[in-house]
């Protein structure tokens with residue numbers, strides 16, 4: 518199957534902006550299978566799913582995570598699709614270790630935006646070589662809830678406080694709110710003050726690759742005809758260290774991780790290494 522490498526221009530965009538659009542990031546065979554899987558998952562959610570309106574055909578934000586642990590398709594996708602190499606290239610890392618997958622669905626007419634945030638404060642890791650690949654499984658424009666990014670915001674050392682996602686508030690990601698950082702600026706209230714980039718006309722199989730430090734969010738899905746299905750995969754590069762701080766995602770049980778805090782997560786059962794650059 519076709520696997521993609523990043524071009525020098527794409528690498529430059531990622532380095533300067535903290536985000537890059539990658540057209541045709543994976544072979545279409547994966548996209549068809551993942552979309553079919555995502556649709557099934559709506560009626561067969563895992564314990565980590567958040568579902569604003571179970572069963573609803575519209576105005577429904579649905580997310581599910583860590584599906585790779587129990588699902589062969591997701592496991593094969595992260596192992597074989599070439600995403601690991603794309604992530605390693607973007608992060609300028611010799612290796613790419615997998616953290617988790619995140620299915621992100623907004624049915625038609627979903628009013629809930631994804632708030633502006635930075636990923637790294639949510640996660641029990643530190644390091645600059647941490648990235649996500651947000652893969653569109655359906656056609657999507659910004660009005661249909663393609664993510665938007667503040668260009669260059671990855672260059673900060675600042676953590677912005679995690680906040681809960683989703684309209685129902687309290688129960689969604691209830692572990693947020695105890696973390697490290699300062700409040701995220703109200704970017705939506707003053708958009709012209711920020712260098713915001715969004716990607717219209719994304720096709721299924723196109724991806725945005727972005728640093729875990731880059732501020733990003735997404736509007737609701739204003740389309741009345743096109744559901745938005747996407748899957749994000751999260752990747753750890755050479756400088757990532759295991760850092761299970763209070764207020765970070767507790768979905769990985771620290772007691773099961775076989776490396777002490779402060780060290781690279783050399784733990785193939787929980788954070789498998791799916792790419793290593795060939796020796797020079």
Ligand SMILES: O=C(O)CCC(=O)C(=O)O
Nearest residue numbers: 621631636651664735749
């Ligand atoms: O898909 C969305 O609405 C948000 C995606 C996102 O924040 C992420 O993948 O980190």
